Amino acid sequence: MELAQGKQKFIEAWGRLGSEWGINRTMAQVHALLLISPEALTTEEIMEQLSISRGNANMTLRDLIGWGLIEKQHRAGERKEYFYAEKDVWLIARQVAQERKKRELDPVLKVLNELSSIKGDEKDPEYKTFKKSVGDINKLAKNVDKTLATMMKAEESWFWGSIFKMFK
Amino acid sequence: MELAQGKQKFIEAWGRLGSEWGINRTMAQVHALLLISPEALTTEEIMEQLSISRGNANMTLRDLIGWGLIEKQHRAGERKEYFYAEKDVWLIARQVAQERKKRELDPVLKVLNELSSIKGDEKDPEYKTFKKSVGDINKLAKNVDKTLATMMKAEESWFWGSIFKMFK
């Protein structure tokens, strides 16, 4: 396979994966494009390479900055802004984990905790089943939460090293 | 908070989380409803409680069966089908992990492996960056893959026990 073809495939695959996981396809594709670009790109170049509009490019780039995945760069004597992607994949993974934890897991944990404190008749099967399921999910979610928090502070080699030692 | 109110909140929260993670909102809500039901429910009851159409209920229930999260039950002398959700949360987590791995992670790993084998000029920054990023993502994805495979076979207490020992 040719490099140019490979790039296309990578951008497509990343976009598909993103949309299956609740991330806007275009956002994943812009990220993919920047990930494999040695140099920072301008909005113009991104628009052209992915055939998207200026408005779309602008909003998507802003979101990616919000996720901490890319940064704006300025060049002396130039008005244009350049965009460059963080290339450290472990850092990216932690960044995404952190954002999704904050935006999605934390709010659910809050609700689960509220729901865990509902009182009722222990003889009522409706109440018992509700309490059991909510309680179990709450415990699982807390474990996930703690693990993510640790992962966010960890070095990649240490993290996977420990995982695989544990699974040996 | 009342139990009835709590149930509503749980169904809503589960639906929201589902849609943020690429799972159809209705599917997550039907699953939530069944999770907190001590008894199996009929299509009719599900339609009514969630205010959804027969067609929607039917398709959603079939999907949930496909994910291995609920099962059909028959009752002697009755024509109607009843639906009952697996209540073991750890089993549910493993089931979901397994399905998503199969449907989404495995295809991406296949593409990444192909892309990793592309040859090119080591002096070309375009090639070098492509190769590095794809290679790094590939490694990370393989680690995730192995960890999920182990999790799928593991007992809950053992799994979290090991995780937290490791992070101590």
Added chain:
DNA sequence: ATTAATTTTCAATATTTTTTGAAAGTTCAA
């Protein structure tokens, strides 16, 4: 201050995804 380059905004439009509901299909007891 002016202006040309560039970025941002957002109402309108397009696309994708989900849902509906009625018709067709199936099942089984009589």
Added chain:
DNA sequence: TTGAACTTTCAAAAAATATTGAAAATTAAT
């Protein structure tokens, strides 16, 4: 076999989400 109970299908409609593009806002050099 018939027909009532129930399930499945799927084309059409609705809802949700993403994208466009042109106008407005911003910026910085002169």
